[in-house]
Amino acid sequence: MADTKEVHLRALLYSASGMGKTTSILTLPLDRTLVLMAEPKRLPLIGQDVDLWDIEDYEDVREAFAKARKGLESDEGLIVNGHKKKIIFVDSLTEINEKCKKQILVKDRPELLSKRKKKDVGGIYDELMGMEDWGLLGTRIDALVSAFCHLPCHLIVTALEHWVEDKATGEIKLLPALNGKLANTISRHFDFAFHLEVQKIEGVDRRFFRTSHSMQVAAKGSPHLDDLEDPNWMKVMTKVFNAGKSAKKKALSKKAAKDAAKTKGGENDGT
Numbered sequence: 001m002a003d004t005k006e007v008h009l010r011a012l013l014y015s016a017s018g019m020g021k022t023t024s025i026l027t028l029p030l031d032r033t034l035v036l037m038a039e040p041k042r043l044p045l046i047g048q049d050v051d052l053w054d055i056e057d058y059e060d061v062r063e064a065f066a067k068a069r070k071g072l073e074s075d076e077g078l079i080v081n082g083h084k085k086k087i088i089f090v091d092s093l094t095e096i097n098e099k100c101k102k103q104i105l106v107k108d109r110p111e112l113l114s115k116r117k118k119k120d121v122g123g124i125y126d127e128l129m130g131m132e133d134w135g136l137l138g139t140r141i142d143a144l145v146s147a148f149c150h151l152p153c154h155l156i157v158t159a160l161e162h163w164v165e166d167k168a169t170g171e172i173k174l175l176p177a178l179n180g181k182l183a184n185t186i187s188r189h190f191d192f193a194f195h196l197e198v199q200k201i202e203g204v205d206r207r208f209f210r211t212s213h214s215m216q217v218a219a220k221g222s223p224h225l226d227d228l229e230d231p232n233w234m235k236v237m238t239k240v241f242n243a244g245k246s247a248k249k250k251a252l253s254k255k256a257a258k259d260a261a262k263t264k265g266g267e268n269d270g271t
Contacts, residue, residue, distance in 0.1 A: 009237055010149050012187055014159040014176040015196035020207055021158040025089055027232040034085040036064050038095040051080045058103035061096055065147060072152050092158040094177045100140055104133050138180055149189045174217045193220045207231050
C-alpha cells in the first residue's frame, strides 16, 4: 500500500464561467499554493495574499512548468516570495488550450498571419486550424497535462464546460471545454474530475463539487467522497488522505494479527 505521505492530490475542476472555480483557491492554504493564472478575470483574488505567475502565452506555460519542476525537485523545494509551495493551481486549461492554438498558428505557422483579419479574441483560430494543427494541439495539451500531473506536488487544474454529443449514441454530456478527443480523455491524467454546480437545498442555492458520474455530467471521485461535496479543497483532501491513513492502519493491524496467529501456532506445534 502506498504511503499517504508520498501521495498527492491531482484534480480537475470544470464548470460554467462564474461558478467559483477561481474562488475555490481561497479554500487552500495560500502560503503553500502557487497559482498559474492564464485567465484574465481575477476579481475573486483581489486583496488576497496569493502568489501568482501570469500566463500570457503558451511559452509562459512551458517556462512555468520548467521552473516549478526545478524547484520541486531541489533540496530547498519550490520557494516563491519566501513561501515553500506544495500545491499548484492552474487556472485554466481551457484558456491554455486557446493560447496553444495561437502558438501553433501565429508562431509555428507564421505564414497564416496574413490571413488573420479579426482581432485577437478567443475561438478565432479554429477556422484556420488544419488537421495537422489539431493533431499537434491535442498532442501538446495532453503531454503538458501529463507532465504537470507527474510533478511531486498537489495539482488542481480548472477548465470551462461545454456540451458534447456522442455521435454513436446521440447522448449529450457536459465535459471539460477542450477541443476534439481531449474533452473525453483529459481526465485520465487526474485522480479526480469534479464538476462545480449549483443544487437547491431546502430552497437555497448551494454550490457543490459533483464527484460521481451521471447521465449528463462526466466526473470521477472516490468511495471516500460523497456524490456532492462542499466546494472546499482542504475538506476534500482531509477526507481522501485520512481514509488512506485509516486503510493503512487497518492493513497493518490485520498483518500484525496474522503474524501473531502464526507465532502462536508455531509455539503450539513445539517449533
